[in-house]
Amino acid sequence: MVKDYVAMLKEAGYKITPQRLAVIEYLKKGPGHFTANDVYKEIKKTIPTITLATVYNILKAFADVRCINSFDVDGTTWFENEVELHANLMCKVCGNIVDVKIDKGKLLDLLKENSDADFENITLFVRGVCPECKAKERMESVSTKPVMH
Numbered sequence: 290m291v292k293d294y295v296a297m298l299k300e301a302g303y304k305i306t307p308q309r310l311a312v313i314e315y316l317k318k319g320p321g322h323f324t325a326n327d328v329y330k331e332i333k334k335t336i337p338t339i340t341l342a343t344v345y346n347i348l349k350a351f352a353d354v355r356c357i358n359s360f361d362v363d364g365t366t367w368f369e370n371e372v373e374l375h376a377n378l379m380c381k382v383c384g385n386i387v388d389v390k391i392d393k394g395k396l397l398d399l400l401k402e403n404s405d406a407d408f409e410n411i412t413l414f415v416r417g418v419c420p421e422c423k424a425k426e427r428m429e430s431v432s433t434k435p436v437m438h
Contacts, residue, residue, distance in 0.1 A: 292316075292370070294356050301354040311336055312347045316357065322369045322377070322386040360412045362386075374411055380419035382426075387419045 294313045295305055303309070311332045320327070325345040332339055348368050352359040358372045362379060367386065369377075374396070376389040391413070400408055418426070 292356065294351070297354055297356050298351070303350060303354075308332075308336065308339055308343055309347055311339070312344065312351070316351075316370060319370065321388070322367050324365060324367060328368075358412075360414055362414060374413075376413035376415055378419060379414070379416050380422055381416055382418055382422035385419060385421075389415075 294316060295310075298305060298309065312328060315328050315331055325341060325348050328348065329339070329341045329344040332344060345366075348357065349359065351357045352368065355372050358369050360367055360369075360377060367377075369386075369388075371388055374391060374393045376391055378387045378389050379385075380387065396411065397408065400406075400411075
């Protein structure tokens, strides 16, 4: 399903400005995980007067109305198009952030077993080795094993 960012923003009471449209065009390209600086560098090519603060504020507004998701890692705010519950895995080898699907029902059951709180938004962030780097490590360990005669 393609998101109708314009409709979502209008419904939340936001005006559609050229700057917001430029951010929407960036989002439609489908980048996985990105920072305000990533978006700023791209949009600055077509709107030279835009500031990093403006881009950041637009992205935060989009996150507030659940057009996109945001999460913080080591002092950097990351954004992503995926708003459904999932975990974000930051690979300690390559530094990429990878989405990991999780069962929302099971997670909520686990949380409810351990707390009487009402949960509105859940952000899961983990560090580890992504599947791609794990596969490379396996291949390297196989190719470096001594051959027994």
